[in-house]
Amino acid sequence: MLEFDFMRRTLLAGVMLAVALPLIGIVMINRKTSMVSDALSHVSLLGVGIGLMGGFDPVLGAVASCVAAAFMIEAVRARLPHFGDMSVAVIMSAGLGLAVILADLAPGGNTFESYLFGSIASVTLIDLLWTAVVFLAVVAVSIICYAALLDLAVDVTLARLAGVKVGVVNGIFTLLSAITIGLACKVVGALLVVSLVTLPVATALLVSRSYKQTCILSVVLGVIYTFCGLSFSYYYDVRPGGAIVVAAVIGIILFTIYGRLRRRPKTMVEAGAVEASVPTKINKTAAAGE
């Protein structure tokens, strides 16, 4: 399949997104905001519709709508922290509703559909270049802001007192995640972007014992799922988004089985340091196993 130019482009773009999206997913899952990625991917369809109607690159529209929606969600979440979920649902509904109307009005129904589920034949050189830029930016920010992003997921006050520039880090993260999700709708498909944001991380969480391990494993799994999915899509002529999701679900099942087989009481008995006076969840587990 690598003899074809379009396939090389798609694979390269897919692999770059497979690294970038789980890196975003780790932060979103840790902050319990993974549904934001779902909302943004749905809102990207609004931008696709506007692009098709306006006669400009629909990916540009998708990125712009994602950025606007992401900052709107963040603004509502900041003002009404107890209604964070609601703001996600409202913006997703509004974006999707408008996208559905534009889908009927926009020329080229098939083009619109290709953004829903992804298309391996439609990745252009320009798409590839933009994906490379965003990929580099996400990787750079994930490394440079590694501790800041982790600390913000633990507690904002702790992070601020430790010296994290909360507003700056949050702003950069929101912007980059919106751009990445907007770009990904062409290869992975808007409806399935969330799978690449969450499923590799969900798999990694089944076996990881540290944040660093989770990050590395999520990225590796993202690449494996994407490569398997795109290859399957090429050989069996199915939508790439669906194939990537199926690969990820198979991965989750395999890791669940592996995790269960491997599981043993990871207890402090191993570490040999439980103070008898301090009951822990862990030594309770050990006691139950005795």
Next chain:
Amino acid sequence: MNAVEVCDLSFGYTAESVLKKISLSVAEGTSCCITGENGSGKSTLLKLILGELKLREGKILVFGEPASHMSNPRCIAYVPQANVMDKVAFPTTCREMVSLGLYGDFGFIKIPRKRQFERAEQALADMGLAAYARVPFNELSGGLQQRVMITRALINDPKLLVLDEPTAGVDSGSKICFLELLDRVRAERGISTLLVSHELELVSAHMKLDATWRIVDGRITHA
């Protein structure tokens, strides 16, 4: 100089004030506790002192500087409520968690390195938690999690330790263990301590308190 000085502070999330004309001061090296019923405004007062909420009326100084614009925020250490840490569901080892307190030492690329991990491991060892260094934080009980968090809080040698209901949601054995540990490190290091707790009797039984206040109907009185 006082570690914390609050003068005529009034604050409300809406038009109604949660805190009314609050004044208090925490002298350097002393330990103080603020108590009150749930919803009395204790945690709000703490958030204001930590600079998390915007001040509307009154004045708060931490070591002589406005709380929200401190030149060195690392001189304040904070231990959040136990149930806040319960939400940390992802795997992060205790040494990773403690090393985050050294954020200012990471350089341009904010990744904890060997040196920071070694300091975190040493700090955990000093607290009797050496064996937990590579154990995921989310696998620990509430009591142990709070001990890890106080280790993180102390790693920068802060001058002021602020704790928000540190024993809420923790089993009774661990509460006592935690308070005794807190009292020991406070005394050993001479750190000013400001604690918010609705369990004043328990706190005063297990640690030395220099001043206690109670917030009732938004007003503060000596408890």
